[in-house]
Amino acid sequence: MTTFKELGVSTPIMKALEKMGFEESTPIQAETIPLAMQGNDVIGQAQTGTGKTAAFGIPMIEKIDPKERKIQGLIVAPTRELAVQVAEEINRLAKFKGVRALSIYGGQHMERQIRALKDGPHIVVATPGRLLDHMRRKTIRINMVQTAVLDEADEMLNMGFIDDIRDILKGIPEERQTLLFSATMPKEIRDIATNLMKSPKEIKVKAKEMTVENIDQYFIEIPEKFKFDTLNNHLDINAPELAIIFSRTKKRVDEITEGLQARGFRAEGTHGDLTQGKRTSVLSKFKSGRIDVLVATDVAARGLDISGVTHVYNFDIPQDPESYVHRIGRTGRAGKTGEAISFITPREIGHLKSIEKVTKSKMKRLMPPTNQDAQRGQQQVTVDKLTKTIEQKDLQAYHETANGLLQENDSITVIAAALKLLTKERRDTPVRISSVAPISVKGPNRSKDNNRRPNNKRHYSGQRGQGGRNQGGRNQGGRNRKGNYQKRRND
Numbered sequence: 001m002t003t004f005k006e007l008g009v010s011t012p013i014m015k016a017l018e019k020m021g022f023e024e025s026t027p028i029q030a031e032t033i034p035l036a037m038q039g040n041d042v043i044g045q046a047q048t049g050t051g052k053t054a055a056f057g058i059p060m061i062e063k064i065d066p067k068e069r070k071i072q073g074l075i076v077a078p079t080r081e082l083a084v085q086v087a088e089e090i091n092r093l094a095k096f097k098g099v100r101a102l103s104i105y106g107g108q109h110m111e112r113q114i115r116a117l118k119d120g121p122h123i124v125v126a127t128p129g130r131l132l133d134h135m136r137r138k139t140i141r142i143n144m145v146q147t148a149v150l151d152e153a154d155e156m157l158n159m160g161f162i163d164d165i166r167d168i169l170k171g172i173p174e175e176r177q178t179l180l181f182s183a184t185m186p187k188e189i190r191d192i193a194t195n196l197m198k199s200p201k202e203i204k205v206k207a208k209e210m211t212v213e214n215i216d217q218y219f220i221e222i223p224e225k226f227k228f229d230t231l232n233n234h235l236d237i238n239a240p241e242l243a244i245i246f247s248r249t250k251k252r253v254d255e256i257t258e259g260l261q262a263r264g265f266r267a268e269g270t271h272g273d274l275t276q277g278k279r280t281s282v283l284s285k286f287k288s289g290r291i292d293v294l295v296a297t298d299v300a301a302r303g304l305d306i307s308g309v310t311h312v313y314n315f316d317i318p319q320d321p322e323s324y325v326h327r328i329g330r331t332g333r334a335g336k337t338g339e340a341i342s343f344i345t346p347r348e349i350g351h352l353k354s355i356e357k358v359t360k361s362k363m364k365r366l367m368p369p370t371n372q373d374a375q376r377g378q379q380q381v382t383v384d385k386l387t388k389t390i391e392q393k394d395l396q397a398y399h400e401t402a403n404g405l406l407q408e409n410d411s412i413t414v415i416a417a418a419l420k421l422l423t424k425e426r427r428d429t430p431v432r433i434s435s436v437a438p439i440s441v442k443g444p445n446r447s448k449d450n451n452r453r454p455n456n457k458r459h460y461s462g463q464r465g466q467g468g469r470n471q472g473g474r475n476q477g478g479r480n481r482k483g484n485y486q487k488r489r490n491d
């Protein structure tokens with residue numbers, strides 16, 4: 001392991017790193033920082049949650065002259081939440097150098113942003129659409145930018161942001177340095193990226209698997225109509241500290257959220273149709289633990305770093321293996337462990353295999369828990385809580401009352417009553433989730449909801465459902481689907 005000092009990081013940033021509790025660099029940081037500080041263009045690929053933000057953030061901050069009140073660094077990120085988060089991390093890193101980062105994104109008041117831009121930030125973190133808006137209105141000056149970063153580069157290039165990115169980069173001096181980062185980088189996307197850069201150095205942190213090994217990956221084969229109750233049972237058994245449930249459509253996100261609330265969970269949903277204010281407030285409630293379950297579309301799949309996320313559920317399996325990697329990467333970050341559980345309908349088993357092939361990791365099969373399992377699981381959660389309290393040994397004040405109770409009842413009854421009181425009441429409010437077609441290779445365009453462009457060049461050909469009705473055996477299904485997956489990549 002390499003220390004940041006060994007990487008040539010300057011004193012003010014060292015001070016910030018110490019405050020942030022970063023003792024050693026992560027592999028992507030150890031490889032990127034020196035190369036980027038020498039001025040190289042870099043394509044950096046490393047698993048989710050391994051510190052890519054600081055890997056590009058530190059060399060960017062190092063190059064900035066704090067006395068020059070002009071935008072010298074520009075970071076482009078695919079979602080608003082991510083832009084905010086990256087700006088926060090940059091500000092933490094840059095605090096003692098007097099360098100300031102500002103996030104700008106759609107859905108926020110233009111006037112307020114313009115005022116904030118006039119305040120002279122050194123670094124701007126922006127979503128592509130809003131940044132272009134400012135460029136066209138000439139309310140942002142990026143002609144002094146020396147370093148440009150595309151975070152989640154493949155995501156932005158993949159679905160039609162390529163022209164936007166090109167337009168953005170055209171506004172920046174040619175002698176700029178360009179850094180491009182993501183946990184996934186399909187070859188074709190990397191080729192596009194390379195065209196935007198000057199003989200980039202490629203850093204790929206060697207890993208056997210695309211996913212980090214501290215995430216335990218499971219799948220449950222389950223027909224569509226049983227998914228919700230299975231999710232309910234699973235949440236009861238696992239009692240996650242924080243869980244994210246990914247679903248394919250905004251409508252299903254709303255329905256799952258309402259269903260979970262009706263069953264007594266503290267859950268809220270987020271997707272691209274909500275106002276920015278709502279999205280921000282849901283996320284901050286989740287971060288602070290005021291809700292335990294976040295239901296989301298892929299808008300929350302990329303880059304979000306929320307500590308305490310112990311479980312990720314794919315209520316619907318995503319179309320792309322890359323999306324799978326990013327979704328499950330919301331847990332198991334910075335060396336912590338996590339669990340990812342994907343619900344697969346029987347027709348989607350082939351798709352599961354194709355995801356496993358690309359990610360080079362295996363999901364273990366879990367049997368769907370029964371209601372009885374859930375009940376037992378819930379009681380276990382209570383028992384664990386009781387045991388913890390017993391271990392704390394601070395119970396003297398209750399002894400007399402306890403004795404009194406035991407004189408009138410037998411101990412089993414008393415404990416059973418305590419367990420009952422402490423166990424979350426299971427509700428069986430009926431919940432109906434409208435159905436969706438299973439993922440099929442020749443399925444519809446992948447429905448993401450962050451400002452996809454209509455001129456999306458990558459699309460699935462064929463009719464909805466065809467591939468999914470492939471009745472071939474599991475392996476055959478996998479082969480077919482993989483074949484189609486590759487076709488999509490090449491079209």
Ligand SMILES: Nc1ncnc2c1ncn2[C@@H]1O[C@H](COP(=O)(O)OP(=O)(O)OP(=O)(O)O)[C@@H](O)[C@H]1O
Nearest residue numbers: 022024025026048049050051052053183303305334
């Ligand atoms: N050297 C380090 N030591 C300890 N913690 C670190 C270090 N570098 C980064 N972290 C922390 O690890 C977490 C994940 O970092 P970050 O969000 O940059 O990951 P990422 O690689 O960009 O992941 P993703 O692919 O999901 O975007 C953050 O909470 C960050 O503060």
Ligand SMILES: [Mg+2]
Nearest residue numbers: 052053151303
């Ligand atoms: Mg990131």
